[in-house]
Amino acid sequence: MEKKRNAGLETWLMHIFLVGTALAVLYPIFMMVMSGFKTNAEIFGAPFALPKSFNFDNYIVIWNTTDVPRYLLNSTIVTLISVFVLLITGTMAAYAISRYRFRGSIMVSLFFLAGLMLPLRLAIIPLFVQLKAMGLVDNLLGLIFIYTAMSLPSTVFILTGFLRALPGELEDSARMDGASELRIMVQIMVPLITPAMVIAGIYNAVPIWNDFFFPLIFIQTPENKTLAQGLTSFFGEYSVNFGVLYAGLTLAALPLVVVFIVQSKRFIAGMTAGAIK
Amino acid sequence: MKHHLTRALAAALAFSIAAPVFAQTELSFWSWRQEDVAAYGEIIAAFEESHPDITVTYTAHEAKAYNTILTTALAGGSGPDIIHTRAYGSLENISGAGYLEPLDGQVDLSTIPDTLLRGTTLRSDGKVYSVPFATQTVLVYYNKDIFDANSITPPETWDEFMAAAQALKDAGITPLANGTADGWTIEVASGAIMPNFYGETFFEEVTSGATTFDDPRYVTALSRMAELAPYMPVGFEGVDYATMKALFTSGAAAMFIGGSWEIPSWRDAGLNVGFMPGPAAEAGGTRMVATWLDGGYAVNAASPNKEAALEFIRFTATPEFAQMLADKLNNVPAVQGATPTDDALAEIIELQENQTPYIMLVAFRFNKPTGSTLLQDGLQQLLTGSKSAEEVAAEVAAGIAAAE
Amino acid sequence: MQTADYARAKRARARNLKLWLAFLLAPPAFILIVFVFLPMASAVLYSLYDWDGLVRKEFVGLDNFADILFNPNKNSILFNAFWNNVKVFTSLMVIQNGLALVLALLLARNPRGYRFYQVVFFVPVILSTVIIGFQWKLFLNPVFGLVNKALHYAGLSDWALPWLGLPETALPAMLLVNSWHWFGFPTLVFLAAIHRIPKDFIEAARLDGASEWRIAREIIWPLMAPAVTIIVVLTFIGSFNWFEIPYIMNGLEGSPQGSTDMLGLLFYRTAFGSVSAGGSDFGAGSALAVLMFIFIFIFSVIATKYLTSREVELS
């Protein structure tokens, strides 16, 4: 392909800037993965160098000391179910707020917006008392409920914007066609905001997958630990084995990064194309 | 997709009801000591052998979050049967709230010295809530190989210490691994240096109110700390605990001021390490070591298995337990009657002849702001040169006076 | 059919609509109320009581609030943390969102590697804050850190500083790390907004001979206002709840010397206590949480209102 003639200074600057930013992003991540193969001495002594050998010693340490498969399963269960419930309930709320005029609709949207600004961490003690009363302490269901509740506001926030942008004549038309409100929502409107749902899904799956705060408080038995929690508690107070740490961090990051890269086409298309035109 | 979800749901439900019922009493035991999981496993096995009807499950939580996890669980009416507690102010926070079972009369505490029991006694009712487990001692570690290579003998006085540091520095070696990024590490370091300058009686005087922290002796001690700065690593302001340890274990730094709990990690790293108390103020002066009680074992007042839990706690107050603590964990047990088999441990116990309380933790972590907060902030500023020793002392004194 | 029957039929339709709305709103509202609002309401209640550490004593009204706001021993810490949060917000607006805006404008010109950049810029957003915090903490280490090593190689040894250890540099360093973590998110949101602007507007301006800078400032910027609203509000909320990065990188005390102390850290310390800073106080902690919530809520609503009012309707 022939390049355009006007590849002037400005264009060069742009490319340099973009490449520089991309390097600034990729290099530290590359270093993290590499450090997972290093010993402590290598990390401290030759930080820039490639690992002496690509052995999986650090990973073996993690595998042997912690129950990684169980943690992975737990994190997957919690993240998948939370995001699933979240998208369903979030879509329901966003649909009601964005597609109907009703008395108190402003109050309802403020109600959900308020949740967006409310860091649940601040109410951890009453939350614990409540979950205990419901028998949800040391139970993955408890985490699922917390994560769903925590992520609902932002989901409603994102989906409301997209749903508002859909033309009203579409649902009028479906109404004339005799479709019930449920059918209009499920068959006509919601399929049009799937990009937004992918956005909301990934946007919320990231903090859920990575969270270690709530599991620390609410999960006690080792069988119920999540990956982030399992690894966090593995790095004990006085152990400063950075190679193992990096291996663990890489391991924790890997599943989500893979999901993202696989889904990136849809996700980014959804993000950048916005609502249908 | 649907299939996976159903399976996932089923799994989630299965976990929630998978609490098997045993005929015997099952006790849960929480701690922040993740590095001790294996040792506690052996200790518990010994206990279970003599108490076949009791099972104890040891759970080590993430250390930084242990306070939050425990506090939340207790406040939520939950928590383990047996609690590994900290001592002093941290313990008062939960014992004062009534979450712990008073142990007086239920556990034989005669094997424990009063000074240590004070660390687990609630000041308001005078009752003991936790069986003290081990003491920690602040030591100056030195890399014997580096000292030998540079023909340096372990310094005994402050002047010798300074001279040794200068010699190391001239040889291109970082004399001291300590930094100030993690405030608590510099407070620990002060525990090795300062007591020999503010003297043996200062603790009693300052806790009884006879003097305050702007006492000239304390100011002198502080100014000694400031003199350490040139011998700390380049950029010591940003050197945290992990970096300190990395510097010392890698042989980049020759000395490390830290707690007695470090010994196993030096051994793991294969270092040829010696240790000594902080240098004396002048030749022939006493070399005191700061010590404190690291914590204890307590019973959750809300535990449904209180009797079994108390049984375990009684076990922790026995010399048998102390011996295991010394052998398996290399700790200086609070319970008397153990004979250390480890040379280093024996040496530390010997050094404790000249012990002085680790001042802020032992006496000034009950109110806010704590003495530790004030001292750590002050030391950071002192070492970077943004405050003088007089200013720091005055601020600590004012802060302690205003604390409530 | 009687007139009344028609009226009844209409009411039935209206009622069905109400039932439908209730069906839509009940489950999400239920989850939110039970797992967010009820605990928060309890926290508000807690804040009105005197606490002896973990034990609730008598009702004291607003004393806890008065204490943290007006007690000279405590409010200096509060104001310091608050001021730091203000710095965080303004800096992130400039550094993180400014960078994102520039990148979005560049990407909107569809340069070679467009897709690649979009994916790459978003990868840090996917990583956990723990990973990023630890990673950068090590990079910024004064002894082993890559940053200082790189500065040495570049002949800028004087610039090598204990970044996280100095009160002047610790917060800026963390802000850069946070920007590294998050800039991909506003970049994509801005890019989406730019793509939504009809091409004719930009082409017309280009035909009129407007410079790229002028087009960016006078056409694109005003028309991407809704995206700006979202980002400003999210940045605001995120800045005043900032916790993970300072917690992981410099611990709970906001060291050195409170230069990285944040309201979130202060809350955590107050409510749960810490090894060095002393025991927990639910009363003061809850009062602080309530104050934070009120502040963030009010300002977010005002900001949303104000920013929405300057949005231009397209078409």
Place this chain on the structure above:
Amino acid sequence: MANIELRDVNKQFGDVKVIKDVNLAVEDNEFVVFVGPSGCGKSTLLRLIAGLEDLTTGEIHIDGERIDHLAPASRGLAMVFQSYALYPHFTVAQNMGYALRVAREDKASIDKKVYEAAEILQLTEYLDRKPKALSGGQRQRVAIGRAIVRNPKVFLFDEPLSNLDAKLRVAMRIELTKLHRALNATMIYVTHDQIEAMTMADKIVVLRDGIVEQIGAPLDLYNTPDNRFVAGFIGSPAMNFFKGKVSGVHEGGAEITLSDGTLINFPGKNGTLSVGDNVEFGVRPEHFSIEPGADGSLRGEVYAVERLGGETYIYLSSDSQKEIVVHATGDHRVAVGDRVEIGFTIAQSYLFGPDGQSVR
């Protein structure tokens, strides 16, 4: 196959009354156009009939049966929207058959009906495409096809041509008229374009501010507008209005003095006028002649001329009238700056009283 009756229909949004006491009868097979400036309530009225909005008060009947309490789909109507409202994720065939699928008709019958409608509209080759891949005109036809498939009693159109370009609009106008004849259905059509109204309607309903100003056949509205608003809205270019005063009333007639002093005598028209009333005198541009008229003349200076060969538009102004438009057939050799005299006849001019109503 249906007639529609609106009785005392009112609609209020909050405190704002958008439809006020509308009474209207649409006969079977009639093509009725609601016309009026934007915001006049014509779309709202259509949506009330469709059931997309609820009446505040009043009744709507179709074929004598009251339907205003029914859901939109139960009313036997179909609607074509301004934006076409095609479902973007459905193919053309799925779009057209959606209503039947909702009504659970069997697949074969749906396919048949969709195919038939597609044939009428020449859409058969696009049935598997998504709306995105269609041109504006094709989308328009799909939208109509979607309505046809349902075989409704009444078709409702909400400004369906406003998104098309001028040429396509003219073509679609004719197609719609043809379709009306072919389907033999009642149609209600909303537009703000009076040309669409004039060319397509059997009956026009002129609306302003939620009030029906006049109902009638296109030429009736043209020839005998009830009031100044209708007179000005129907006809292009719009009627010229001249301010005047009643200077005399006599048996069966009135004498008007325009502001430039011209005296006009209206035999047989005085209504309820009395001396001194402010009135307006109206003449359509095409009813002026460029010569002194039998019943009177006005004068002005030419400031613009548009000569199209077959017809000429002349724009005049005078001291008392900023703009007078004259539409003459053929070519006229007038030049800018000329002072000309234009004539009118009483038979082809209008008089509006102080209340804006035509004086009859």
